[in-house]
Amino acid sequence: MYIPNSKWTWLFVAIAVIQAAVILGLEAYVFADFQIHLETPADSKSTSKTIPTFLSLYIFGFVYELVLVYDALRLKNTIQIIGLCICNVGLLIYGAVQIEQIQDAVASLHHYLDDDLWQKAKPILIAIPCILAFTSILMVFVAWKLYDEFAWTIYKHISADLRMKRRYLTYQIYIALLKFDFFFFLGFTVQFVVIVTGKTDTEFALTLAAIPVTIIILFFAAYFTRRESTPGMLVIILLYFGALAYFLFKLVRMYQPAKEAEYAPARRSLTFFAVITLFLIVGTIINAILCTNNFHKGLKPHIWKIRRSNDEEKSTELGSRVPGEGIPARMMID
Structure with a gap:
């Protein structure tokens, strides 16, 4: 599979790659500077892990975004492209949040760090949200152009049937949400496992086990949707409600007075x-x-x-048959 050859697709790729390269370079510099000058304190073990965890997670966020850019363009998924613009704004906000969070971590570790470390890191950390604000504006503009460009692809395969287009739009939104769910769930879990203190062995083991379980759930969520398995989707929806209860519980718990100190190093994030x-x-x-x-x-x-057409980059007629299906692809009136 490859990216459609047009100026707007390549411009979107260029913006994403240049943005990632610049941000990754700045974050890597701050990360390396911190690691070089830190002598791990025995009595501040959790706090000393805060900065590396934040920076590593932020770096992973941009790498994952590049993967989603490629995925969205090869599938001509306009909804995922819009989601990437929103995700970029989310990374901008997280970049702003990490400034104060890292400042607090540096302040708590001032006995183990050079006095000028924060002064060197501060302008770099401030520059990151500014760069993201500029590139986010560029991405939104190019995404608007891509929306018009890819609309024709959807029209060729779905035709002008408004009900079918709405169904396909819902499907696209759902698949895009699954991909963003993975990153934010993983981001929360990693910070909880590495930074938060006071975890029991059982809680720690269950949290780690949740990572592969989540990947499996998201995989089958997409699989059952494409196969139109109603029993499978009902099970997945029940699991979603379980995840909703889990995150509500964690959000309330981290602000309870009895648990506040355990979550303090990473509570904002x-x-x-x-x-x-x-x-x-x-x-x-x-x-x-x-x-x-x-x-x-x-x-x-x-x-x-549409999936087969994106793989083969061939135009197919609406009357063609789908491999393995006995249903003609011609649009039917409900």
């Missing part, structure tokens, strides 16, 4: 990830229900035909 994840889960649940309601209404052949 954890709150940011928890709130974003809650919104994503609610959106995922709503779209999962809508997708399930759209099962067996003629969308499945078009999903597989």
Whole structure:
């Protein structure tokens, strides 16, 4: 699979790659400077892990965004491209949040760090949200152009049937949400495992086990949707509600007086990830229900035909048949 060859797709790629290269370089410099000058204190073990965790997670965020850029463009998924613009704004906000969070961490470790470390890191950390603000504006403009460009691809395969287009739009939103769910859930879990103190062995083990379980759930969530498996989707939706309860519990718990000290080193960042994840889960649940309601209404052949067409980069007619399906891809009136 490859990226469609047009000036707007390559401009979107260029913006994402240049942005990632610049931000990764700045973050790597701050990360290396901190690691070089820090002598790990025995009595501040959790705090000493705060800065490396924040910076590593931020670096991973931009690498993951590059993967999603490639994925969105090869699939001509306009919804995912819009989601990437929103995600970029989210990374901007997280960049602003990390300034104060890192400043607090440096202040608590002042006995173990050079006095001028924060003064050297501060302008770099301030520059990062400014750069992201500029590139986010550029990405929104190019995304608008790509929306017009990719709209024709959707029209060729879905035709002008408004009901079918709405069903396909719901499907696109759902698949895009699953990809963003993974990053924000992983981001919250990593910070909780590495930074938060006072965890029991059972809680620690369950949190670690949640990572592969989440990956499996998200995989089957997409699989059941493409296969239009109603029983499978009902199980997935129940698991979503379990995840919603988990993040609500964690969000409330980190602000309880008895637990406040345990979450203090990363409470702002954890709150940011928890709130974003809650919104994503609610959106995922709503779209999962809508997708399930759209099962067996003629969308499945078009999903597989569009996926095959993106793989082969060939135009297909609406009357063609989908491999393995006995249903003609021609649009039917409900």
